Every structure is written in structure tokens, then in C-alpha cells.
Amino acid sequence: MAEAQCEDEATTRVEAGMALDHDSTQLELTGTTVIASFYKGGIIVGYDSRGSNEGQRLHPLQIMDTADKFCTINASTLAIKIGNRVACKKMCNYVIRESSCMVENDESTENAPSASVFYTLEKVEKYLEKFLEEGKSFGALIIGLDAEGPHIHSIYLGNQGIVKQTDCMFVSVGSGSTRAKETFDEKMGTEDVSQYSYNLSKAEATDLVLRALFNATFHSKFTGGTLHVKHVHETWENIRDCDVLEAYEQYYESYEEDKILFLVFNSCRGYQAVYSDDLINLFRPYAEPSIAHRVAHIRIKKGIGLYFHRLVFRTHEDAARVYSYVEQAGPHGITTPALLTEFPNRVYLDTEEPNVPLYVNWASKRLLQVLRDSCIEFR
Numbered sequence: 001m002a003e004a005q006c007e008d009e010a011t012t013r014v015e016a017g018m019a020l021d022h023d024s025t026q027l028e029l030t031g032t033t034v035i036a037s038f039y040k041g042g043i044i045v046g047y048d049s050r051g052s053n054e055g056q057r058l059h060p061l062q063i064m065d066t067a068d069k070f071c072t073i074n075a076s077t078l079a080i081k082i083g084n085r086v087a088c089k090k091m092c093n094y095v096i097r098e099s100s101c102m103v104e105n106d107e108s109t110e111n112a113p114s115a116s117v118f119y120t121l122e123k124v125e126k127y128l129e130k131f132l133e134e135g136k137s138f139g140a141l142i143i144g145l146d147a148e149g150p151h152i153h154s155i156y157l158g159n160q161g162i163v164k165q166t167d168c169m170f171v172s173v174g175s176g177s178t179r180a181k182e183t184f185d186e187k188m189g190t191e192d193v194s195q196y197s198y199n200l201s202k203a204e205a206t207d208l209v210l211r212a213l214f215n216a217t218f219h220s221k222f223t224g225g226t227l228h229v230k231h232v233h234e235t236w237e238n239i240r241d242c243d244v245l246e247a248y249e250q251y252y253e254s255y256e257e258d259k260i261l262f263l264v265f266n267s268c269r270g271y272q273a274v275y276s277d278d279l280i281n282l283f284r285p286y287a288e289p290s291i292a293h294r295v296a297h298i299r300i301k302k303g304i305g306l307y308f309h310r311l312v313f314r315t316h317e318d319a320a321r322v323y324s325y326v327e328q329a330g331p332h333g334i335t336t337p338a339l340l341t342e343f344p345n346r347v348y349l350d351t352e353e354p355n356v357p358l359y360v361n362w363a364s365k366r367l368l369q370v371l372r373d374s375c376i377e378f379r
Contacts, residue, residue, distance in 0.1 A: 031222025065225030083138030176216025221293030
């Protein structure tokens with residue numbers, strides 16, 4: 001594996017260019033989905049890149065879709081960070097220092113205790129114990145190969161204390177973990193992980209992990225951004241970095257489009273990001289969306305961007321009632337940016353200042369492709 005390092009989160013830019021200090025409490029963003037599964041050729045790991053404070057109802061709303069959750073602990077072990085962003089960064093730095101100091105004292109690095117994947121797990125647990133009374137939620141998925149073979153460990157500090165799973169064949173953790181596991185259950189034909197068949201090819205295992213990750217993003221507002229898939233065997237390799245719109249196109253047919261509306265609104269001119277709950281409350285008198293969260297922040301060109309949300313309803317009739325309400329407001333006639341002509345009807349969200357114009361249309365794969373083709377950058 002690559003030499004020991006723990007890269008800083010690459011960006012402090014959240015929402016419309018807002019820059020904040022790395023250690024500011026405002027950047028204690030949370031949320032993720034991480035999956036790791038054995039297959040006949042090793043381990044496939046998948047994780048997203050979203051962090052947000054949406055669950056805390058803090059203002060302004062911050063959603064970062066470029067969070068770097070990958071960390072190389074040493075030559076044999078990597079970690080995928082889960083939970084509080086700042087706490088995870090400090091945890092990884094601590095474990096790397098401990099591992100490095102141990103290596104300096106080892107006579108044989110190859111079989112040294114510090115080269116053990118379990119050693120990393122022990123150090124993470126020791127670090128988490130310091131925060132048992134502080135109410136923080138964070139941890140890591142630890143994956144690696146040592147003299148005893150490949151390993152998947154999970155450890156997390158939450159409301160129930162430290163929860164640890166060791167030497168798993170499959171693990172799914174984070175805000176979208178239940179939905180991710182549903183995808184595996186459907187593929188495997190059972191909900192019992194011990195009965196899963198791991199006799200998959202590398203391509204099959206990769207597709208299954210990516211499909212499960214996207215299902216997590218579809219249902220969880222705390223999961224999103226670029227989806228990363230890596231392979232771990234004698235070393236680790238990056239298999240795919242897939243933006244969420246690309247993944248949506250790939251798995252579009254898995255979801256019923258007649259229950260889905262697409263919604264966009266301007267991300268400049270003083271408009272702030274919108275909470276999912278505010279959108280649900282807006283449409284609740286007509287039909288309550290079961291999902292109303294952000295898919296992506298799309299930059300069309302310099303200084304012009306759109307927030308793209310997906311509204312998912314329980315039935316087509318519910319979606320039709322909401323769209324009928326939007327149609328009653330009438331066409332908007334706005335042609336700049338040109339992408340708004342694809343969203344012919346508009347309503348206003350009056351919970352923000354200024355009121356936010358929301359542009360709505362029925363979901364379609366063609367419209368999804370137009371959104372992808374129009375953007376120069378995803379945030």
C-alpha cells in the first residue's frame with residue numbers, strides 16, 4: 001500500500017464559496033455511508049464524500065460533497081472515516097503517529113505488531129475511549145492485509161458507547177447503511193450476512209458496491225457527492241470515482257420515475273441552500289414527499305450554479321397532486337440560465353429571505369442527462 005499519510009480534507013469550501021477554518025465548530029459536518037465486502041479476489045470498499053450539518057438545523061446550511069474520507073494508516077492498513085469530520089481527522093493523525101513510533105522500534109517491520117490491522121483497531125479504540133462522555137459520534141472502517149490475511153473491522157463511538165465489529169465478511173455503516181444492505185440482500189437473496197455468497201468476480205463485486213452506495217444516496221440526505229470504490233488485496237487500488245449524477249444515470253431504471261419530481265433553484269444572487277424538511281413542509285398540504293433532499297450542487301459556468309433536489313413520493317398520484325399545484329402557479333418565462341427552460345413551472349419557498357424560486361418538472365432520464373451535460377463542475 002501507499003506510504004503512511006493522512007491527507008487533510010482537501011477543501012474548506014462549502015455551499016456558495018464560503019470558506020471556514022478547518023477546526024471551526026461550524027465545519028463539524030457529519031454523515032456518510034461506507035461499505036466493505038469480501039469477494040473471491042479480495043475486498044471491495046465503497047464510500048461517499050458528503051458531510052453536512054442538516055440534522056442540526058444550523059444556519060447557514062452547509063453541505064460539502066468533496067469531503068475526503070480516505071486515510072492510509074500504514075503500508076498495510078487503510079481507514080475510511082465515519083462521522084464528525086474534525087474528530088476523524090485528529091483520530092487518524094493520532095493513529096498514524098502511534099503506528100510510526102512503533103515501526104521505529106520494531107526489528108522486523110513485516111511481522112511487527114504495528115503492521116497488524118488489529119493493532120490499528122486497538123489504537124482507534126483507545127482514542128475513542130477519551131471521548132465517551134463528550135457526545136461526539138465518529139469512528140472508522142479499518143481494512144487491510146497483514147500476516148494473518150485480509151481483514152475488515154468496524155468501530156464507532158455513538159450514543160450507545162463504542163460499537164465494534166471485527167473480521168467481518170460484509171459491513172455497511174453510516175446514515176445510508178440500511179439502504180445499502182438492502183441492495184446486497186436483494187442480490188444475495190437473503191438478509192442473513194452469514195448466508196451471502198462471496199463468489200463474485202471483481203466486476204460483479206464492484207458494481208454491487210456502487211449500486212448499494214447509490215441506493216444509500218437516493219434515500220439518505222446525509223450521503224452523496226462523489227462515490228468512491230477501491231479494491232484491497234496485496235495492495236489497494238482505486239477502481240472508480242463516480243459523481244452521483246453519473247451513478248443516477250447508470251441505475252436510473254431501478255427507480256420509478258412516475259413517483260419523482262426534479263427541482264432546481266439558483267445558488268447565487270443571495271439564495272442559501274434549502275433544508276429538506278422545508279421542501280417537505282411546502283408540499284405537505286398536497287402530498288408529503290418521502291424524500292426531498294439535495295442530489296448535487298451543479299455549477300453551469302463561472303458565477304452561475306443550481307441546487308438540484310429530487311422529490312420522491314409514495315405514489316404517482318401523490319406526485320401528480322404536487323405537480324398540479326406547481327402548474328397552477330403558471331410558467332415563469334425565465335430563459336437565463338437556459339437550463340431553467342427545462343423546468344417550466346415555478347413556486348416560491350417563503351421560509352427564507354429572500355423568498356426562493358423553485359423550478360419543477362417531472363423526472364426523466366433525458367432531463368437527468370441534460371443536467372449532467374450542462375454542468376462544468378459538481379460541488
